[in-house]
Amino acid sequence: MSAEEHRQRAIEALGILDTPPDERVDRITRIAQQAFGVPMVSVTLIDRDRQWRKSQIGLGGNEAPREGAFCDVTVRQGDTLIVEDAALDSVFSTNPFVTGDPNLRFYAGHPIQAPSGEHVGTLCILDTTPRHLDDAQVALLRDLAEWVQAEIAQVDQIDQASLVQRALLPAEMPETPGYTLAAATVAAGQIGGDIYDWYRLGDRLRVTLADVMGKGIGPAIIASAVRASLRTAPDRPLAAAVSEVDRLLEDDIGGTGVFVTAFHADVELASGEISFVDAGHSLGFILRADDTWDYLRSTGLPLGMGFDDGRESALAVLHPGDALLCCSDGLLDVLDGDPFEHVRRVLRAEGPQGAVDEAARLARSHRGVDDLTVLVVQRDR
Template structure:
């Protein structure tokens, strides 16, 4: 209810209007006291009260309901939708089912003149309804998967003493092909892992979960390059069968000294934001996971001095800024200063007023406080 129009549904209502030569067609969702038209064409209103509506009667039965002349039908001849706007005289509707098996809506066509409706026409209406039902089922599956994916993300831990932390996780299509993990290693280092599986949607979401779980199973004991090698040993065959790969950045930072050790499997978009307003890009240290057989990764170091920060995004952030590294660097420059990292990373990843986004966005920003020593 109350979600905006979508072309995948609007296309079907337009098609039905033309196929049947009727004045109107709609996909109607029913709440307790009102009905909401997810999609409609013709002389209909987006929302109305339920009493007296044809769709309320339709959901009482699993069958298609056909009213060839509402003026002679005892159920509807006094309905305000017959005696008043939109003056319905012909109606045909098929119920739509929710995830629990309950009827939650109707796909229907209307006209302002009585008409006959053949068995062949009824079959076409029911076929169109099946297409709508499949789209609705897919949406519910994706929404449910997205809820599970978010629930499985690690709870954002408290930043180490002397540091502050911000994160964002914005899927492009419900389920994200990105993942991240944060926490403290057994030796007391603060770890940051951010990854991006190839593609978007359900498949990459499953791959991202698999890759993230493989990193977690390492226990975070080893050097970053060794962790990548362990993950690759466990996942290379799986990724090859899937025809997929993943870019991943992993770092372990000593909160006391600010020294970090990292390995980067093809991500190449992590930055050190210096307190003196300079920006350093951390280079990849090896190929993406699953892209080439028998890969190796180097471990490199960086240091966060008081006032410095490390930003680790996925490539969706680059896409958000037009694929232009210069524009992204300029946006990153605005993060410098004393702005809270949580607010800063949300602003950097904010889609409002920008181009239509077709990629997932994930980013982690960890800043060492200026008072740290």
């Protein structure tokens, strides 16, 4: 495979071509314009036959031909390219971007690398009059380009982490005759620290909801590890499974100040009996058929705090018409007035799926407040 083919694969793997503007990258182009006092700035990515601008000021569009592009030369040479006066330059004096629109005279660009090392684009500054950059200005251009490179890599890492996290959510809804299930999770950002899980274990339904303190990649990784651990050896007693997660977290992240709250339960489908462990979560409830609420409590602090004195499970029963509801604390941030009355009203009017959809809608309208997850198990008969 040629170097150009490697480079093209690298830029396509980033998944950034033709994506909407990103404020983090736009901010850098604004800083570059202010720092250098130039009319045109671009974060340019070199595609097969075009140059595509992730961010630009003063160039009037997001695409231009690759042929003759100054940025293509910068990418190919893999180092800073400075053309002080293109009209006097033997290489660029007849360039269509010099002799025609936008009538360039000055160009300075530094290459941007993909995480795998290939040069895929540039941060460049341009002017219609000749210019000179001193050593400090060249260093600044390089630093700003490396900042863009870091932001693009972070976007790629977040996107990959988001794909992994979505893959760890339940692939399908378990078959539970006589019950209606619904659940949703909405991250405050691109990825979150909430997870839920549900699956059949013979005549039981296993349900889990966990909330890692914080938002972003770190909590998302921990949440995925919690889910994986609780899925291991599913025949263990609930309390033993939760205690094992506690020990693992204490070994791995003890002392970091990060902790996890969790609700882990089994529902006997024939009887409606619920066996559950609440590790500092305190957001598990039953809405009874007569519209009263039962609060599900069991002993235990959050996971990872290093104070596990032995987890114990507790019992409750879902009767026909009752609904088990578990949520993360993000739900409390988006509900107005009495949250229990709000939930009761929507659940009765819209059913489990409608109630979950409403919670997700509210979470998206309050984007950035906190991760939100809601899980409902309603016994119909």
